[in-house]
Amino acid sequence: xxxxxxxxxxxxxxxxxxxxxxxxxxxxxxxxxxxxxxxxxxxxxxxxxxxxxxxxxxxxxxxxxxxxxxxxxxxxxxxxxxxxxxxxxxxxxxxxxxxxxxxxxxxxxxxxxxxxxxxxxxxxxxxxxxxxxxxxxxxxxxxxxxxxxxxxxxxxxxxxxxxxxxxxxxxxxxxxxxxxxxxxxxxxxxxxxxxxxxxxxxxxxxxxxxxxxxxxxxxxxxxxxxxxxxxxxxxxxxxxxxxxxxxxxxxxxxxxxxxxxxxxxxxxxxxxxxxxxxxxxxxxxxxxxxxxxxxxxxxxxxxxxxxxxxxxxxxxxxxxxxxxxxxxxxxxxxxxxxxxxxxxxxxxxxxxxxxxxxxxxxxxxxxxxxxxxxxxxxxxxxxxxxxxxxxxxxxxxxxxxxxxxxxxxxxxxxxxxxxxxxxxxxxxxxxxxxxxxxxxxxxxxxxxxxxxxxxxxxxxxxxxxxxxxxxxxxxxxxxxxxxxxxxxxxxxxxxxxxxxx
Amino acid sequence: xxxxxxxxxxxxxxxxxxxxxxxxxxxxxxxxxxxxxxxxxxxxxxxxxxxxxxxxxxxxxxxxxxxxxxxxxxxxxxxxxxxxxxxxxxxxxxxxxxxxxxxxxxxxxxxxxxxxxxxxxxxxxxxxxxxxxxxxxxxxxxxxxxxxxxxxxxxxxxxxxxxxxxxxxxxxxxxxxxxxxxxxxxxxxxxxxxxxxxxxxxxxxxxxxxxxxxxxxxxxxxxxxxxxxxxxxxxxxxxxxxxxxxxxxxxxxxxxxxxxxxxxxxxxxxxxxxxxxxxxxxxxxxxxxxxxxxxxxxxxxxxxxxxxxxxxxxxxxxxxxxxxxxxxxx
Numbered sequence: 001x002x003x004x005x006x007x008x009x010x011x012x013x014x015x016x017x018x019x020x021x022x023x024x025x026x027x028x029x030x031x032x033x034x035x036x037x038x039x040x041x042x043x044x045x046x047x048x049x050x051x052x053x054x055x056x057x058x059x060x061x062x063x064x065x066x067x068x069x070x071x072x073x074x075x076x077x078x079x080x081x082x083x084x085x086x087x088x089x090x091x092x093x094x095x096x097x098x099x100x101x102x103x104x105x106x107x108x109x110x111x112x113x114x115x116x117x118x119x120x121x122x123x124x125x126x127x128x129x130x131x132x133x134x135x136x137x138x139x140x141x142x143x144x145x146x147x148x149x150x151x152x153x154x155x156x157x158x159x160x161x162x163x164x165x166x167x168x169x170x171x172x173x174x175x176x177x178x179x180x181x182x183x184x185x186x187x188x189x190x191x192x193x194x195x196x197x198x199x200x201x202x203x204x205x206x207x208x209x210x211x212x213x214x215x216x217x218x219x220x221x222x223x224x225x226x227x228x229x230x231x232x233x234x235x236x237x238x239x240x241x242x243x244x245x246x247x248x249x250x251x252x253x254x255x256x257x258x259x260x261x262x263x264x265x266x267x268x269x270x271x272x273x274x275x276x277x278x279x280x281x282x283x284x285x286x287x288x289x290x291x292x293x294x295x296x297x298x299x300x301x302x303x304x305x306x307x308x309x310x311x312x313x314x315x316x317x318x319x320x321x322x323x324x325x326x327x328x329x330x331x332x333x334x335x336x337x338x339x340x341x342x343x344x345x346x347x348x349x350x351x352x353x354x355x356x357x358x359x360x361x362x363x364x365x366x367x368x369x370x371x372x373x374x375x376x377x378x379x380x381x382x383x384x385x386x387x388x389x390x391x392x393x394x395x396x397x398x399x400x401x402x403x404x405x406x407x408x409x410x411x412x413x414x415x416x417x418x419x420x421x422x423x424x425x426x427x428x429x430x431x432x433x434x435x436x437x438x439x440x441x442x443x444x445x446x447x448x449x450x451x452x453x454x455x456x457x458x459x460x461x462x463x464x465x466x467x468x469x470x471x472x473x474x475x476x477x478x479x480x481x482x483x484x485x486x487x488x489x490x491x492x493x494x495x496x497x498x499x500x501x
Numbered sequence: 502x503x504x505x506x507x508x509x510x511x512x513x514x515x516x517x518x519x520x521x522x523x524x525x526x527x528x529x530x531x532x533x534x535x536x537x538x539x540x541x542x543x544x545x546x547x548x549x550x551x552x553x554x555x556x557x558x559x560x561x562x563x564x565x566x567x568x569x570x571x572x573x574x575x576x577x578x579x580x581x582x583x584x585x586x587x588x589x590x591x592x593x594x595x596x597x598x599x600x601x602x603x604x605x606x607x608x609x610x611x612x613x614x615x616x617x618x619x620x621x622x623x624x625x626x627x628x629x630x631x632x633x634x635x636x637x638x639x640x641x642x643x644x645x646x647x648x649x650x651x652x653x654x655x656x657x658x659x660x661x662x663x664x665x666x667x668x669x670x671x672x673x674x675x676x677x678x679x680x681x682x683x684x685x686x687x688x689x690x691x692x693x694x695x696x697x698x699x700x701x702x703x704x705x706x707x708x709x710x711x712x713x714x715x716x717x718x719x720x721x722x723x724x725x726x727x728x729x730x731x732x733x734x735x736x737x738x739x740x741x742x743x744x745x746x747x748x749x750x751x752x753x754x755x756x757x758x759x760x761x762x763x764x765x766x767x768x769x770x771x772x773x774x775x776x777x778x779x780x781x782x783x784x785x786x787x788x789x790x791x792x793x794x795x796x797x798x799x800x801x802x803x804x805x806x807x808x809x810x811x812x813x814x815x816x817x818x819x820x821x822x823x824x825x826x827x828x829x830x831x
Contacts, residue, residue: 081712096707098700100770109700112693113712119691 010035010169010200011056011088014067018051018060025051026062027224033169035071036198038191040205040215040232043244044435048224049204053171057083057090071168084110089162090171095154097161099147104129106146107160132160136190152183159190163199170194171202176210177432180295181461181500188214206435208237209464220244237464245437254447255471255487261285263321264455265424267306270315275301276479279315283424283455288446290470290487291459293499298479299459303426306457307339308332320423333362336423340413340430349401349413356383356397358412363419386415390445410434410442418449425449428459443469463496475499511764515779515812522786530793536661536669538789544740546785547674548733550778552756553763554685555729557777560760561689562722563702563769564614564621568629569726570753572606573734575632577744580735581645589649599731606632607727611719629753636746645744652735653742674736681729686774688725698722702769758809759784784809 015028026048033039043049054060056068058078068075070086097106104122105112107129112120126142133140138156146154155175162170172191176184191201191214205211211218212232220227220243227243261284270279276298283289291299304310306317308326317324319335326332329339349358360367360379367382369375383397390411392404401409410430417425427446431439446469450456460466466473466487473485475498485495527534552569559566576599583598584590590598606628613624659671689695701708701718709715738744763780765772784805791801 080710084712092710094706096704096710098703098707098770100703100766101699105696109696110711112696112700114693115714115717116693118693120693120696 008035008072009033009069010037010071011202012067012069013052013056013065016052016055016062016065016068018055018062024224026055029221029224029226031219031226032229033200033202035168035200036195037217038195038201038203038215040203040211040218041221042204042208042211042218042240043221043227044437047221047244049221050173051224052221053090053173053202053204056171057088084165087166087168088171089165089167089169091155091158091162091173091175093174093177095158097146097154097158100145102143102145103140103149103157104142106157107132107164109161110165128164129160132163135163136160137193138190151178152180152187155179155187156190159194163194167199169200169202171204173204174206175203176205176207182294184210206439207462208240208436209462212237212240222246241436244435245440253468253487258284258287258471261287264319265306265324265457266318268316270302270305270312270317272301272305272310272312276476279481281474281481283457285423285455286450286453287472288450288456288458288470290466290473291457291476292461292463292466292473292495293476295461297476299476300428302476303339303428303457303459306332306424306426307337333420333422336421337426338417338420338422338424339426339428340410340417341428349409351402352400354398355387355392355401355404355412356380358401359383359386359397359415359419362416382419386419389418390415391441408438410438411445414442414445422454424455424457426457426459429461430458431460431462431465463499464492467492467495509773509775512773512776512779515763515776515783518812519779519783519786522783522790526786526790526793530790532793533790536663537667538793540659540669540671542785542789543675544670544672546781547672547678548737548740549752549756549759549785550678550781551681551729551733551736552752553760553777553781554682554774555726555733556756556760557763557765557772557774558685558689558698558725559621559722560765560767561702561769561772562698562718563705564719564722565625565757565767566610566621566723566726567625567753567757568606568610568632569730569733570749570751570756571629571632571636572603572727572730573737574744574746574749575606575636576602576731576734577738578636578640578645578746581648581738581744584649584652585647589651591649591651595649595652595735596732599735600728601731603727603729603731603734604724605727606730607723607725608720610727611723614723615716615719633747633750640746642746644746648738648742648744652738654739656739672740674740677732677736681732682774682778685725685729689774694721699770702771704770755784756781762809762812783812 009032011031011033013029013031015030016026017024017028018026029048029052031052041049041052051060055062058080061077068078070083070088075082098109101109104126108125111125129142136156136159140153140156146157149157159170175187179187188210191203195201203211203215212235215232217229217231218235218240219229220240222244230243263282264285264287265281265283267279267281270281271277279302281289291302293299301310305312308328308331319337324335326335326337350361356379360382363382364374367374367378380397387397392408392411392415401412404412430442434442446456446458458466458470468487470487473487473495474481475483475485483498523534532538552573555569556566579602580595580599584595610621610625610628613619613628614621656673657670658673658676661669663669689698697708697713698718698721700711701713701715705715708718737749741748759780760772760777761767761780762783763772763776763778765777787805787808788801791804796804
């Protein structure tokens with residue numbers, strides 16, 4: 001696909017405003033995307049990014065706009081179907097695909113939409129889908145039902161579907177939130193390829209490192225206002241974070257030495273066939289140990305064994321000096337272990353239940369009265385205590401947990417576990433899908449907990465995260481701890497090179 | 502072949518079990534594998550199959566319908582009154598009349614579901630009660646015997662007399678049933694409307710964002726169910742030659758269980774015509790076999806219920822996964 005020379009901009013918005021009730025979601029925002037450019041739209045949750053996307057795609061109508069121009073054509077009133085016909089596609093974070101349909105039908109689905117009855121030609125559908133996947137340089141089983149694919153491949157299916165509509169401007173909302181590093185790299189390759197073909201891409205991501213790597217320019221929005229448009233050349237993560245939140249985010253190495261602290265947890269020669277082997281790990285009280293490495297290195301599996309969810313084949317563990325051999329997650333919790341899982345949204349919280357119920361679910365037994373019923377006053381006290389402690393921004397404790405932002409949900413998960421008064425807290429990828437401001441909030445809490453003497457194991461994909469928040473870093477690869485680093489004696493690029501080499 | 506088996510896993514399993522039952526019954530009950538028994542089995546299953554394919558469409562679109570069997574009774578009663586009122590009518594008028602009336606009742610369900618955002622099970626339980634209550638009120642529970650001649654005429658599409666002088670015959674209802682099955686297959690498998698129904702049932706929000714017209718999809722799904730209910734009502738009268746207001750009451754759950762047994766997903770987005778037909782025939786053949794074996798009719802319900810429970814609860818077990826688990830343990 002080639003771009004006409006006259007068509008310098010894929011999209012131009014001037015002074016677009018939109019309010020919901022009394023809240024000004026967008027306040028006279030300008031936004032421009034050049035043809036074939038990779039452009040990042042950055043801002044905290046609720047800053048107006050999604051509203052902006054919805055205005056461009058016709059889902060929302062702006063209150064006022066001086067100009068909305070797509071591919072050099074001014075558009076007055078745009079509908080979702082019109083936007084798609086003009087070549088605008090959005091890949092939403094939840095992908096909006098159909099789990100029980102085949103890959104081919106998902107890719108070609110938009111051809112089927114409409115009320116004019118026509119027959120379905122499966123052969124043609126498959127051929128068109130295969131052609132698009134070829135263009136992306138991807139091979140996939142076209143007949144497989146979508147739900148059988150890993151999330152990274154579903155992402156590719158969503159991109160293929162956008163291309164099927166001859167998209168020339170694609171919005172990608174948090175496309176890498178649930179991808180591993182290598183999957184992300186492959187996705188970024190595809191994005192570069194599309195950009196080279198003249199497709200403009202607007203990339204929305206919380207992972208600032210990624211943003212700086214892929215995008216040419218970044219537009220920062222804060223509280224519905226445009227902060228500015230900046231080239232990524234020469235931009236740092238710290239500066240970008242500051243622009244997004246409006247205050248400086250401290251991202252410095254914070255490692256400490258704890259020579260006198262007692263050992264809280266120790267593993268010696270811990271092995272589990274096919275997952276990890278000969279793990280020696282010591283965590284002192286008050287210490288934050290970072291555990292990093294590629295996905296599949298065995299980090300989560302190790303955490304599961306520590307939590308009693310699976311049994312080790314050999315090796316010993318001690319907790320506070322005593323032999324520790326958990327037979328179930330419940331036994332582990334009773335002995336002082338806590339685990340904030342990787343998949344917070346589906347496993348860590350009961351999405352439809354209230355904030356209060358989610359906070360106390362792990363300690364219900366402590367709340368029961370003599371009659372065996374739950375004491376509502378004790379429950380309310382406990383909930384109020386933790387909401388204050390964590391600084392969770394909520395309406396009412398009775399509200400459903402799903403009404404909270406990702407960062408605040410994460411705080412509730414933390415509160416839920418801290419209510420059990422643990423000795424060792426395992427945090428498994430705690431900031432996936434959490435924006436930069438909320439991240440800072442979570443790590444402030446983590447730091448405070450460590451100061452109070454809690455031992456913490458921080459599992460993370462993101463090298464900068466363990467660099468800035470851990471006292472020691474364990475590098476795990478192929479089921480072994482291959483090296484220990486002191487964050488003060490290594491730099492982020494050096495560590496990245498060792499891990500991804 | 503492997504692909505075909507994996508994407509039609511439930512259907513393949515059901516077909517195998519059904520074949521085994523048939524073989525077993527042929528040995529245990531000599532009358533089972535005879536032409537007269539096979540034709541009467543088909544005649545007796547025609548109405549259930551017509552309902553079943555209609556219900557399949559509703560299930561695929563993510564809904565459920567409890568009211569269709571009673572809707573058929575309403576259609577029968579109103580059609581009988583009206584047709585006698587205009588002097589009798591004929592088959593063409595009968596189909597037109599019953600089909601349109603059925604569609605109207607279906608659209609009423611769709612309108613209540615979509616217009617007031619009430620989940621389909623609640624709406625159709627309500628209309629089930631409303632339809633039945635109104636019908637009993639107006640009919641006074643009395644049967645109608647005076648029906649147009651064409652409606653009660655015996656029409657055969659196949660006749661055969663064997664050496665013992667026993668006749669095997671297929672009634673008109675079987676032909677109508679085959680037409681309904683083929684038409685439903687064409688709708689859900691070969692048209693873009695049908696594929697949008699699947700998409701709507703699978704991921705309603707995703708379908709809405711893709712531009713699928715949700716209101717029309719509800720209308721098509723429940724309208725089709727209504728059309729099938731109307732046609733089933735017409736055929737039922739042709740079989741029993743009278744209109745009994747409460748004759749069909751209670752049959753909706755048997756059909757629902759059979760369709761779910763055939764692999765249709767209660768959450769929507771999944772289900773095939775083949776599975777649906779196999780599900781209904783599974784129940785019908787089991788019932789027929791038990792009858793031939795001389796099992797007490799009271800035991801029927803229990804055995805059918807148990808068979809459905811076993812089939813549905815084992816259909817989620819993936820044998821290959823169990824094998825893999827035992828391997829890694831060793």
